[in-house]
Amino acid sequence: MKRLIKASLLAALVAAPAMADEAFGGIGVTIYQIRNGVKVAEVIPNTPAADTKIQAGDVIIAVDGVSLKGQNIEFSKEQLRGQVNKPLEVTFVSGADTMSTVIRRAQITVKDLESEGVEAWYGDKTEFNAQELETYASAKSEKQLVAVLKHGQRVSEGTVNAAGLNGIYIEKADEFAPKAPSQNVAKVSSATLKGFSRKAVSFELKSAGPAIITIMNADGEQVATLRADNAQAGFNTLGWNSENVPSGRYMVTIEHNGTFSGKNAVLK
Incomplete structure (x- = not known):
């Protein structure tokens, strides 16, 4: 059941189907809908959300004052996605605390990794470390590869076969306006x-x-x-x-x- 939820949320929010590339303004979280909002399954590294204290297990209950309670996943996606570099206020529940943080959306692209190119670069290796792949693919792209997906699930460590991979890319940070200081955004506002x-x-x-x-x-x-x-x-x-x-x-x-x-x- 957990695997099905994980696959569906990645396909819905971040990982777009392998048949087509997708680019959008986003904050860098994978989510699935629950009664009170959307639950964060993962925070993708090096994305705007990763600069806050939003973490897996938190529940986002509102975006720019719009409640996500009782909504569907498509509605919640529309609230979180939007114009690149535009700030949005995210209200979330973490443990017993309800907090708000302002995040600027970044340009996020989900696309197939070219298996032939990866295999050629690695020679006879049929499997390779996910971190090595991120380094290689980032060097070949104007965007930074921040996560590798295998069958809709993020590969965070270990090795992965070159076939059937997707990558989550983000524009380099210096192309965007300064973000709110990361040490401030997770504290309950005074x-x-x-x-x-x-x-x-x-x-x-x-x-x-x-x-x-x-x-x-x-x-x-x-x-x-x-x-x-x-x-x-x-x-x-x-x-x-x-x-x-x-x-x-x-x-x-x-x-x-x-x-x-x-x-x-x-x-x-």
């Missing part, structure tokens, strides 16, 4: 956005300390950065100049005392 208008940004802090507010548009571009060096515990307000900022949907992130939170807000 800041909450309370208001967002053309004149001010209001937020509530659990404790005193510097707060940095970043406002990004739907394309992931930074519109403004506000700083409160002496923010106090409780309700705080910072004024800002939005004269040249168009109306629309924005991501407002708050960095405070080692935590990092984000929330979508509409500017009218």
